[in-house]
Amino acid sequence: MSVTAHVPSEKLVIKKPASNSSFLRVMRYVSVRLLTLFITVVIGIYLTIVIANMGGFVDQIIKGEIRDRITQSFLANPSVKQMDPEVRKNLIQEKIALEEKRQGLDTPIAIRNARFLTNALQLNLGRAINITSDSGSKQVRLILLERLPATLLLMGTSQLFLFFSSIFFALSLSRNYGNFWDKFVIALSPTSAVPPWFYGIFLILIFAAAFKVLPFGGMVDSPPPLNTFDYAVSVLQHLILPGLSLVLSSFFISVYNYRTFFLIYSSEDYVDMAKAKGLPSRDIERAYILRPTLPTIITNFSLLIIGLWTGALFTETVFLWPGLGRTLFQAIGQYDIPIIVGSTIIFAYLLALTVFLLDFIYVLVDPRVKIGQ
Amino acid sequence: MNTLRNSFKKLLQYPSAIAGLLVVFVLVAVAVYTVIAIPYSEAVRMWRGGEDVWYQNPRFAPPAWINYFSSKKYSESFAVNTSDGLIEKKVIPGDNGLSTVEMTYAFDFSYDFFPQEMLFYFTSTFDEKQPFVSIELLTPDDRKIRIANFAIGNEFTYRFSQDEKLRAKLRAEDVIPALFTAPDGDTPLKGKYQLLITGTTFEPASTMDAEFVLHGQVFGLAGTDHERRDLTLPLLWGVPVALAFGLIASMGTSILTMIIAAIGAWYAGWVDELIQRITEVNLVLPLLAILIMIGTFYSRSIWVILGATILLNIFTGAIKGYRAIFLQVKESMYIEAARAYGASSSRIIFLYLIPRMIPLLIPSLVQSIPAFVFLEASLAVIGLGDPVLPTWGKIIQDAQSNGALYKGYYYWVLEPAVLLMITGLGFAVLGFALDRVFNPKLRET
Numbered sequence: 098m099s100v101t102a103h104v105p106s107e108k109l110v111i112k113k114p115a116s117n118s119s120f121l122r123v124m125r126y127v128s129v130r131l132l133t134l135f136i137t138v139v140i141g142i143y144l145t146i147v148i149a150n151m152g153g154f155v156d157q158i159i160k161g162e163i164r165d166r167i168t169q170s171f172l173a174n175p176s177v178k179q180m181d182p183e184v185r186k187n188l189i190q191e192k193i194a195l196e197e198k199r200q201g202l203d204t205p206i207a208i209r210n211a212r213f214l215t216n217a218l219q220l221n222l223g224r225a226i227n228i229t230s231d232s233g234s235k236q237v238r239l240i241l242l243e244r245l246p247a248t249l250l251l252m253g254t255s256q257l258f259l260f261f262s263s264i265f266f267a268l269s270l271s272r273n274y275g276n277f278w279d280k281f282v283i284a285l286s287p288t289s290a291v292p293p294w295f296y297g298i299f300l301i302l303i304f305a306a307a308f309k310v311l312p313f314g315g316m317v318d319s320p321p322p323l324n325t326f327d328y329a330v331s332v333l334q335h336l337i338l339p340g341l342s343l344v345l346s347s348f349f350i351s352v353y354n355y356r357t358f359f360l361i362y363s364s365e366d367y368v369d370m371a372k373a374k375g376l377p378s379r380d381i382e383r384a385y386i387l388r389p390t391l392p393t394i395i396t397n398f399s400l401l402i403i404g405l406w407t408g409a410l411f412t413e414t415v416f417l418w419p420g421l422g423r424t425l426f427q428a429i430g431q432y433d434i435p436i437i438v439g440s441t442i443i444f445a446y447l448l449a450l451t452v453f454l455l456d457f458i459y460v461l462v463d464p465r466v467k468i469g470q
Numbered sequence: 471m472n473t474l475r476n477s478f479k480k481l482l483q484y485p486s487a488i489a490g491l492l493v494v495f496v497l498v499a500v501a502v503y504t505v506i507a508i509p510y511s512e513a514v515r516m517w518r519g520g521e522d523v524w525y526q527n528p529r530f531a532p533p534a535w536i537n538y539f540s541s542k543k544y545s546e547s548f549a550v551n552t553s554d555g556l557i558e559k560k561v562i563p564g565d566n567g568l569s570t571v572e573m574t575y576a577f578d579f580s581y582d583f584f585p586q587e588m589l590f591y592f593t594s595t596f597d598e599k600q601p602f603v604s605i606e607l608l609t610p611d612d613r614k615i616r617i618a619n620f621a622i623g624n625e626f627t628y629r630f631s632q633d634e635k636l637r638a639k640l641r642a643e644d645v646i647p648a649l650f651t652a653p654d655g656d657t658p659l660k661g662k663y664q665l666l667i668t669g670t671t672f673e674p675a676s677t678m679d680a681e682f683v684l685h686g687q688v689f690g691l692a693g694t695d696h697e698r699r700d701l702t703l704p705l706l707w708g709v710p711v712a713l714a715f716g717l718i719a720s721m722g723t724s725i726l727t728m729i730i731a732a733i734g735a736w737y738a739g740w741v742d743e744l745i746q747r748i749t750e751v752n753l754v755l756p757l758l759a760i761l762i763m764i765g766t767f768y769s770r771s772i773w774v775i776l777g778a779t780i781l782l783n784i785f786t787g788a789i790k791g792y793r794a795i796f797l798q799v800k801e802s803m804y805i806e807a808a809r810a811y812g813a814s815s816s817r818i819i820f821l822y823l824i825p826r827m828i829p830l831l832i833p834s835l836v837q838s839i840p841a842f843v844f845l846e847a848s849l850a851v852i853g854l855g856d857p858v859l860p861t862w863g864k865i866i867q868d869a870q871s872n873g874a875l876y877k878g879y880y881y882w883v884l885e886p887a888v889l890l891m892i893t894g895l896g897f898a899v900l901g902f903a904l905d906r907v908f909n910p911k912l913r914e915t
């Protein structure tokens with residue numbers, strides 16, 4: 098999830114003489130694009146469903162659990178003790194069959210996968226198998242919505258800070274490249290090979306274990322403070338370390354990439370021309386460097402925004418942050434397919450929508466680009 | 471060949487590249503040494519062997535070298551027995567088949583912290599009557615403390631700290647500190663301690679042997695974990711595992727990505743279209759979630775995870791980048807010439823297109839190694855490490871789940887973490903330098 102991930106869009110076509118009316122051309126392009134994106138999402142989700150079910154393997158586990166639970170509940174019930182063993186056995190079988198039917202385990206897997214797929218595509222996320230939301234609901238939608246704020250808080254603050262600060266620093270470095278800070282950033286950029294959770298461990302060691310100034314993990318003190326101000330302060334304290342580790346692990350590479358990117362654009366002839374004309378460097382940056390790089394910056398920003406959805410699985414796990422990433426991890430551990438699929442379908446839709454919208458945004462920010470052939 | 475040598479010379483102009491090369495070289499040397507010195511089966515036995523393998527080690531002990539950095543010395547662990555001659559054994563025959571076995575062992579104790587535990591392991595052979603043993607401890611201030619008397623079976627373990635009678639006699643809360651302090655002091659009494667073990671056997675053929683184990687506060691080069699396992703083993707074995715995973719994964723993905731991109735660019739048409747669509751589907755798939763699902767549902771074997779990692783990483787954004795360059799190269803004169811003399815498609819792809827990309831391939835390959843090394847560690851840290859192999863990630867996971875940072879066992883996390891960091895940074899730094907050498911267009915300053 099590097100900030101500077103580059104998604105080249107092969108549909109981005111430089112202006113060609115129009116043969117049709119532009120409205121028809123745009124409509125045709127839009128429909129073809131929407132269709133291919135939709136098919137992509139369908140295939141992606143179907144694959145996820147199949148993998149999440151491991152070709153029926155998870156069904157076996159769930160069936161085993163049902164059988165175990167119902168048999169146990171019968172054995173623990175004193176009122177059925179006097180029953181004839183044959184009758185009791187039939188009763189147990191009946192109950193198991195009923196429970197399997199309730200969870201839809203009696204239909205063949207292909208049909209269930211198809212049903213699952215159509216439900217997921219309609220954002221009908223269904224009910225979780227094992228995981229419950231803190232408010233006690235088993236609705237996948239409610240569970241995901243409950244964890245969303247935590248992830249948005251952590252990822253939002255760190256990623257937005259990362260995005261804007263790295264562009265800011267990159268601009269100032271590209272203005273005077275070769276100076277000490279430029280070399281400093283270049284020298285430190287390989288440190289981004291280290292993932293955020295790893296910095297997290299070091300930060301926990303320093304600030305939580307050794308100096309005892311910040312908490313080890315979680316999102317709020319336990320028990321949570323009653324008044325809102327204390328609550329906010331507590332959340333902020335818990336936010337510092339995971340946020341810092343997310344920022345640290347991509348800051349230098351991000352600044353380095355943007356700086357290189359800006360440098361390539363600042364060596365264009367029209368920038369030299371502008372300098373020769375004596376334009377203030379602020380104007381040059383705004384109109385001659387940032388403007389042509391805008392499509393890439395927007396792409397990165399939109400990918401960043403949808404990246405917020407997936408959360409930071411490892412970082413959240415290491416810091417026990419109750420966000421979407423950790424929920425996904427817990428869901429996998431508990432064979433909770435609806436949550437895995439629910440989280441994936443939302444990401445897929447967000448990604449498809451972003452890719453689709455980006456084509457139009459490119460047209461808006463770059464007059465050279467036209468949609469369709 | 472000449473260009474390679476030139477590139478290498480250029481590479482050596484970067485100090486960071488030299489550092490990176492050095493790290494990689496040392497890692498490879500350690501990996502080779504480890505695999506030869508501790509074969510796979512031996513490593514697995516030592517890692518998962520059970521209490522028999524680890525009983526000589528203390529629990530949660532930091533490495534012994536912290537004594538060099540600390541003004542207060544932690545006691546070191548040791549184990550001695552009668553068969554290696556370190557415990558002196560004298561057999562004095564008596565009447566009626568009775569004989570006395572006198573065993574003595576003297577050791578210097580000059581540390582500022584008490585040992586964790588002391589143990590005696592006795593073994594004996596007899597037909598009917600069990601041999602009898604009494605243990606005494608001679609302290610540096612010449613007190614003689616009677617530790618215990620007991621009859622021993624074929625195998626007998628005596629733990630000092632668990633002896634309630636001894637604790638009552640010493641009138642102390644813990645046995646070990648009480649044995650190592652002067653009657654009115656509270657810091658360890660330094661000097662020479664002597665253990666006197668007097669055994670009596672009641673049959674002519676009866677024999678007995680003893681092993682004395684002192685669990686200190688520190689142990690060996692790397693310390694020990696919650697199961698008394700020596701951490702040197704997983705730290706050493708982590709090197710070949712991390713290198714193999716990182717190298718195979720990055721080579722597998724970059725080379726396959728490149729071949730597929732070349733095929734797509736060469737054949738164009740539906741082949742190209744198919745590759746493009748697969749790439750888009752792959753973007754939608756939750757890569758981490760799928761890896762975790764494979765780890766949870768199918769197999770946690772490192773090779774299965776490795777295969778899945780490679781498969782999921784082939785069709786990424788990189789394929790589009792390579793494709794764009796291949797499309798340019800495809801139009802060059804020498805390709806046209808090859809086509810004119812009738813070269814086959816596979817010949818053109820593998821001998822003309824792909825070699826052109828090697829300068830681009832090498833830096834990106836080296837740069838992607840750390841990501842895979844850390845991926846393996848990440849999966850291990852959330853509990854999906856290989857169940858058999860000792861790896862760095864697994865040490866961190868053990869440490870995390872035992873609250874190592876919370877309880878102050880910093881060495882336990884720091885050792886694998888620092889090694890991971892050095893490995894990751896070594897390859898990253900080298901990759902950066904390679905990038906500048908092979909792609910001078912991107913070189914700044």
